[in-house]
Amino acid sequence: MNEVSRLEGTIDPAAEPRPTTIKLDLDELRANPVFDGLGSSITNRLLSASRGLQYRAGSFIVHQGGRLNGLHVVHRGLVDLAHVDGEHECGVLLLSTKDLLLPASALFGEPSIVSARALTTTKVVIFDAAEVRAAMEVSRVLANNVLKAMSGQWRMTVRNVLDLSCRTAAQRLAAFLLRLIDLQADSGAPILPIAKRHLAARLGMTAETLSRMLQVVADNGLYLRGRTIIVNDRARAEAFCGPDPYPGGDERGLNVFAL
Amino acid sequence: MNEVSRLEGTIDPAAEPRPTTIKLDLDELRANPVFDGLGSSITNRLLSASRGLQYRAGSFIVHQGGRLNGLHVVHRGLVDLAHVDGEHECGVLLLSTKDLLLPASALFGEPSIVSARALTTTKVVIFDAAEVRAAMEVSRVLANNVLKAMSGQWRMTVRNVLDLSCRTAAQRLAAFLLRLIDLQADSGAPILPIAKRHLAARLGMTAETLSRMLQVVADNGLYLRGRTIIVNDRARAEAFCGPDPYPGGDERGLNVFAL
DNA sequence: CGCATAATTGATTCAGCTCAAACCGAGTGG
DNA sequence: CCACTCGGTTTGAGCTGAATCAATTATGCG
Numbered sequence: 001m002n003e004v005s006r007l008e009g010t011i012d013p014a015a016e017p018r019p020t021t022i023k024l025d026l027d028e029l030r031a032n033p034v035f036d037g038l039g040s041s042i043t044n045r046l047l048s049a050s051r052g053l054q055y056r057a058g059s060f061i062v063h064q065g066g067r068l069n070g071l072h073v074v075h076r077g078l079v080d081l082a083h084v085d086g087e088h089e090c091g092v093l094l095l096s097t098k099d100l101l102l103p104a105s106a107l108f109g110e111p112s113i114v115s116a117r118a119l120t121t122t123k124v125v126i127f128d129a130a131e132v133r134a135a136m137e138v139s140r141v142l143a144n145n146v147l148k149a150m151s152g153q154w155r156m157t158v159r160n161v162l163d164l165s166c167r168t169a170a171q172r173l174a175a176f177l178l179r180l181i182d183l184q185a186d187s188g189a190p191i192l193p194i195a196k197r198h199l200a201a202r203l204g205m206t207a208e209t210l211s212r213m214l215q216v217v218a219d220n221g222l223y224l225r226g227r228t229i230i231v232n233d234r235a236r237a238e239a240f241c242g243p244d245p246y247p248g249g250d251e252r253g254l255n256v257f258a259l
Numbered sequence: 260m261n262e263v264s265r266l267e268g269t270i271d272p273a274a275e276p277r278p279t280t281i282k283l284d285l286d287e288l289r290a291n292p293v294f295d296g297l298g299s300s301i302t303n304r305l306l307s308a309s310r311g312l313q314y315r316a317g318s319f320i321v322h323q324g325g326r327l328n329g330l331h332v333v334h335r336g337l338v339d340l341a342h343v344d345g346e347h348e349c350g351v352l353l354l355s356t357k358d359l360l361l362p363a364s365a366l367f368g369e370p371s372i373v374s375a376r377a378l379t380t381t382k383v384v385i386f387d388a389a390e391v392r393a394a395m396e397v398s399r400v401l402a403n404n405v406l407k408a409m410s411g412q413w414r415m416t417v418r419n420v421l422d423l424s425c426r427t428a429a430q431r432l433a434a435f436l437l438r439l440i441d442l443q444a445d446s447g448a449p450i451l452p453i454a455k456r457h458l459a460a461r462l463g464m465t466a467e468t469l470s471r472m473l474q475v476v477a478d479n480g481l482y483l484r485g486r487t488i489i490v491n492d493r494a495r496a497e498a499f500c501g502p503d504p505y506p507g508g509d510e511r512g513l514n515v516f517a518l
Numbered sequence: 519c520g521c522a523t524a525a526t527t528g529a530t531t532c533a534g535c536t537c538a539a540a541c542c543g544a545g546t547g548g
Numbered sequence: 549c550c551a552c553t554c555g556g557t558t559t560g561a562g563c564t565g566a567a568t569c570a571a572t573t574a575t576g577c578g
Binding site for chain 1: 533534535536
């Protein structure tokens with residue numbers, strides 16, 4: 001890594017590819033839960049004030065301390081929210097399709113506390129901030145939907161805190177894999193979609209520890225061959241995860257699909 | 260602790276004193292940032308649909324998995340959000356005067372992921388949920404204010420995650436004490452307002468470790484004599500805290516006063 | 519005062535980190 | 549087709565921060 005670009009956060013065209021503008025599938029976008037219950041005229045207006053960007057794997061959408069100037073929604077791909085400090089990095093949340101990306105930063109102009117980085121090829125929709133605020137003036141439904149999504153992200157983050165101090169590394173890993181499987185339930189064989197080092201950061205451990213813990217969870221009914229996750233004994237794996245901070249918790253009801 | 264009451268979450272009158280109904284200082288309440296920019300007629304309507312409860316130190320406001328049936332605001336005192344599992348407990352956030360208490364639980368009827376417990380004598384204001392929803396229909400200002408407060412709580416929780424995996428126990432302790440001092444800036448000598456074991460849980464360490472770490476931070480310009488916090492060398496203490504997840508970050512701009 | 523709860527101290531253990539080396543698979547170029 | 553690199557992953561050895569367990573000592577508090 002280039003010392004200068006790391007320290008100054010400047011853009012090195014080679015290390016930091018610019019996103020490309022893309023066209024979006026409007027019908028799919030319209031189905032995003034953030035529009036639930038919103039009148040179609042407002043929805044259309046927001047859609048017409050939106051643009052799509054595609055980021056390549058590894059590129060940053062925003063750096064910590066930076067601001068987003070529109071409401072960002074993950075349309076495809078996985079986005080890692082993490083604090084990056086030189087070599088060391090510390091993941092917070094993995095946003096997935098349909099999740100809002102740092103809504104507070106766009107709505108309140110707050111500098112982001114974390115960096116957001118695409119881990120896979122990622123399509124992001126950006127809604128014009130002024131247009132979103134205007135829509136919130138007209139209808140409380142949008143504000144309510146955003147509020148709901150933020151509630152869900154808060155819950156996910158609280159889970160993360162609890163996991164970090166109540167569970168072992170192996171338990172966090174197993175629990176993560178199980179949730180991953182559930183979120184991919186409709187798409188055939190479950191796959192680990194990201195590099196292991198990013199998974200390690202997300203789970204608050206080093207890559208070396210992750211590697212060792214994979215062996216431990218394998219002894220408890222949860223294999224990983226290549227990128228394919230194989231559940232040998234779901235009940236055992238669930239038992240191994242230890243006390244779930246809040247059982248039966250699934251944040252999808254709050255329009256959150258993050259990991 | 261009584262086995263039955265712990266497992267079933269039933270109310271043992273001795274261990275779990277009921278809160279008492281109290282009258283509130285309406286003028287002070289009106290100054291709560293959640294009402295910022297809200298018309299006085301709506302504000303008055305909400306105030307007239309509110310009630311006050313006073314909890315004694317140690318009593319629970321809600322247990323994990325439970326629901327709150329109105330928008331709760333901390334009016335006086337400190338409320339610990341924590342996951343309690345038998346003996347072991349794990350703190351997440353310490354709410355302070357003016358903070359919203361688990362707003363998502365009231366607004367969306369979601370079961371709470373954590374327990375909320377008064378650590379000092381605490382006064383809570385409860386606004387009728389239906390009335391709050393009605394107010395949100397009429398004016399987007401209230402929704403916006405709630406959104407802002409939730410953003411701030413999310414940021415605090417993210418900080419917590421980062422602290423847990425980027426800082427040592429001693430650094431977390433020092434950083435917490437410094438923030439505590441700043442929040443008490445206007446009230447004379449800074450005081451540790453809660454029992455050390457609760458502080459330990461909030462910081463993700465055991466009471467024994469906290470005790471030892473207090474000696475370490477004392478060697479870095481931050482003493483604690485009795486409950487009084489004495490800053491001997493602020494610059495040194497700040498340097499000792501290590502990398503701040505996001506420097507200059509103060510969530511008070513987002514109407515959050517939590518610790 | 520006397521009891522219960524909280525805080526400290528000490529000794530020991532252990533989960534996970536660090537550092538270093540080996541390994542592996544995918545490109546790349548001869 | 550093979551050698552070579554190069555990033556990512558795995559494995560191993562040792563270290564360390566913090567937990568645990570156990571024993572005191574302080575601090576309320578009725």
